[in-house]
Amino acid sequence: MVSGLSLESVLLEYGASEVSAMEVYSDIFQLGDGFIQTEGEPGGLHKANPIILGSFGGHYDSDGKLVGDRRRRRILFEDTFEETLAEFRDANWAITNGLTYWGRANTADAQSKMCAMIFDLDGQDDGTLTAFLYNCRSDYPVYPEPNYIILSGHNVHLYYVLEEPADLYPNTKSLLKDMKYRLTDRMWNKYTSREWEHPQHQGINQGFRAIGGKTKDGGTVRAFAVNTHPFSLEELNDFLPPEQQVDLSKKWRETRYTLEQAKERFPEWYEKVIVNGERADGSWDAKEDLYNWWLRKIRAGATFSHRYFCLMALAIYAVKCGITDRERVKADMDSLVPFLDSVDTEHPFGNDHEVENALECLDLRYKKFPIKDLERISGIAIPKNKRNYRKQPQHMEYLNGLRKMRRDVLGENEYENSGRPKGSGEKCELIRSYAREHPDANHSDIAKALGVSRSTVIKWLRDWKCDTDGLPDGAWYENGHVHVDMTEPKAD
Secondary structure (H helix, E strand, O other), rough: OHHHHHHHHHHOOOEEEEHHHHHHHHHHHHOOOOOOOOOOOOOOOOEEEOOOEEEEEEEEEOOOOOEEEEEEEEEEOOOOOOHHHHHHOOOEEEEEEEEEEEOOOOOHEEEEEEEEEEEEEEOOOOOHHHHHHHHHHOOOOOOOOOEEEEEEEOOOEEEEEEEEEEEEEEEHHHHHHHHHHHHHHHHOOOOOOOOOOOOOOOOOOOOOEOOOOOOOOOOOEEEEEEEOOOOOOHHHHHHHHHHHHHHHHOOOOOOOOOOOOOOOOOOOHHHHHHHHHOOOOOOOHHHHHHHHHHHHHHHHHHHHHHHHHHHHHHHHHHHHHOOOHHHHHHHHHHHHHHHHHHHOOOOOOOOOOOOHHHHHHOOOHHOOHHHHHHHHOOOOOOOOOOOOOOOOOHHHHHHHHHHHHHHHHHOOOOOOOOOOOOOOOOOOHHHHHHHHHOOEEEEEHHHHHHHOOHHHHHHHOOOOOEOOOOOOOEEEEOOOOEEOOOOOOOOO
C-alpha cells in the first residue's frame, strides 16, 4: 500500500486543496442557512439532522481486537456541530454520512434527506487515483468528478454534494440505491482500483469515517476539495448508459392508495393479501439452518473488500431466521475474525469496530433485505433455486422423466401452443409439479405457463406444502414463502 502522501501529491497535481472538516460539512448540510435544526430549536419545523457514531475507551487485546469500548451516538445540531465533531476527533473510530435523520437513530426508517452521495473506492495508489481523476476530466468523462475526495487510510471516499437535498421517500430510497450501485460499477474498474474485481456495493445509509477523525491505522482522515459544482440527481443519472439509468420521474410518487385503487392498480397484490389473507411484507421465514449455511459461506468465500459486509449479511440472516440473541450473533462474528484476518494478513480485520457496527443490522427492519442485495454487498454468489440446486443435465433429465411419466402414466400429450396439456384431468398434479420445478414462480407465472386460470392455480396450491431439496432440511415452500418446522425434536 502506498502512502497517503503519494495520494496527496496526485490530488495537489490535479489542483485539489486540503480543506477542514467543517468546510466540507458546512457545504453538505448548508450550515448557517437554517437547513438543519439547532440544539435549542423547537420541534415541528420539519427539520432533520445528521448523526455521528463513535467508539471510545477500551483497549486492544493480544489479538489486536478492541475490547471494553463504549459506543456513543450524537445528533449533529447546527449551532453545536463543530463542538460535537471535535468530541469525536479522538474516538477509536467515528462514522457519519451525507444523510439527515428524524430523531436520534440513524436507521433506515428514520432517514429524512440525502444531502450528498458518498462512494468508497478501495485499492488506491498514485496510479489508480490518477486514472480516476483523468477519466473525470476527459473530453468524454466516464463518471462525475467528486466535490471532495477524502483520504481515509487504505482507501478514498468520493463525496458528491447535491444542489438540492433529496427527500427520502420509499420510492426515492430504492432509486438512489440502484443509482449508487450502478455508478459504483462504473467507478470500480481495472484502471481505478487494485480491487476492481470486488467492488463494494453500499446502500445510501452506509457510514464513512468522519473527516478529522482517526483512520484505521491511527492517522487523521483528511479532505480535499476537487470540484465546486454541486450535482442534481439528473446529472448523476446521466453518467449511466441509457439502459441503466433509473426512472427519476418516480422518485416523488406517493405510495399509498385506497383499497379500491389498490384493487385496480395491483390486482395480484389485492388477491394475495386481501382475498387470500397472505403476507404482503415480502419477508420470509426460515430456520437456523439457513443462518448456519451463511456462516459456512463466509468461511469459504469471504474476500478482502467484503469482509465487513459478510458480517452485516450474517446479522440480516439472523433476523430472517428469527435469531435475536445479540450475544450469540456477536460470538459467531467473533469466531470468524481469525479467518477474516487471514484473508489479508497485512490488514487484519479484528482490530477495529467492524463487528459492533455489523451488529447494527440485527434489527427487524432488515427482515425484508433483498437476497440480490446481500449477494452484491457480500461478494458471495447466492444461487437461485430454480433447478433445486441440480446441475443442468440432471435437471433436464428430471424434466424429461416427468414428461414421460405424464405421457405414459397419466395419458397426457405434450403441451400445445396454449400451454394446456390435452385431456388433462390432473390439474392438481400438473400445477404442483410445475410449482416444484419452479419454486420462484408466482400464481400468475404458473397460470400463464400451463394455460389454466389463476384461480385454479390458487385452488390447488392453497395449503399445499412443497418439499424442496434446495432448502435446509425441514423447510418447504408454501404460498410463495419459505417455512420451517420449528417444533423441538423428540428425545430418543
